[in-house]
Amino acid sequence: MGTPLKEWDINIYRGVLTGYNEAFIISTEKRNEILENCQTEDERKRTEELIRPILRGRDIKRYGYDWAGLWLINTHNGVKGVMPRIKIEDYPAVKRHLDQYWDKIKKRADQGDTPYNLRNCAYVDDFNRPKVIYPNMTKYMPFVYDDKGYVTNQKCFIITGTYIAFLTAFLNSSLFKYCFRDSFPELQGGTREMSKIFFDKIPVVKVDNSTEKIFERLIENIQQNYTKEKAISIDQRLFDLYNLTDEERSAIGFVEIR
Structure with a gap:
């Protein structure tokens, strides 16, 4: 019942591939050090905007995440006709940090116009939009709603678009x-591969804007403080949307993958 996700107004994208995480994914301590090395207030402000919090696949939970205090130096390669490439000369403190890894970053295949830039990513601005984040390989099949502009690494996918x-x-x-756990191929240890091609055929009932607003409030509440009772309550709303019988509701129950 519903419309296959490939026909929804959504996009599914992989997270950022740096080519050398040791240089481009940094701790909070290193971020603070880079900011302290900025020579002017303007440089510091621009650098704060450049260095973005990042989530990894392992950080994602059901309706939540455990952020590890990691940051991405988002020296993106720009998007033609939309946004210019980041010029490292405008970020001296960042350049000094990356120069420590020059021998590594200059050799990597995944780079932009210069070794300081990340590879081309036409959807780089989508990380700023409300999105669903989920791991590319997972046993637990967790998803989290993000409207705070987190970037993700290549071990995640994001979904942007309508009715997120x-x-x-x-x-x-x-x-x-x-219904759909077995739609995703099982790998060793019960892990499942959650690639885009396996989502395309999954049918989901279409909703309207008023229903989306209701779920926005429910998602905000459960992600602030997850409880099994709140998850069951959301399940019941979905059962209602699908007009499930008592027998069907009983057969499904509450599914928690452990």
């Missing part, structure tokens, strides 16, 4: 896990 809060609820639901 509702999709977060659906993908975290017992209904999704009960």
Whole structure:
């Protein structure tokens, strides 16, 4: 029942591939050190905007995440006709940091116009939009709604577009896990591969803007303080949308993958 996700107004993208994480993904301590090395207030402000918090696949939970205090030096390669490439000369403190890894970053295949730049990423601005984040390989099939502009590494996918809060609820639901867990190939140890091609055929009931607003409030509440009871309540709303019988609701129950 519903419309296959490939026909929804959404995009599914992989996270950022740096080519050399040791240089471009840094701790909070290193970020603070780089900011302290900025020579002017203007440089510091621009550098703060450049260095973005990043989530990895292992950080994602059902309706939440455990941020590891890591940051991406987002020296993106720009998007033609949309935004210019980051020029490292405008960020001297960042350049001094990356220069320590010059022998490594200059050799990597995944780079932009200069070794200081990340590879081309036409959807780089989508990380600023409300999105669903989920790991590319996972046993637990967790999804989290993000409207705080986190970047993700290549071990994650993001979904942007319409009705993102509702999709977060659906993908975290017992209904999704009960019906569609086997749509994703199982790897060693019960891990499943969550690539885009396996989402395309999954049908999801279409909703309207008023329903999306309801789920936005529900998602905000459960992500502030996750409880099993809140997750069950969201499940029940989805069961109602799908007009499930008592027998069907009982058969699905509450699915928690452990």
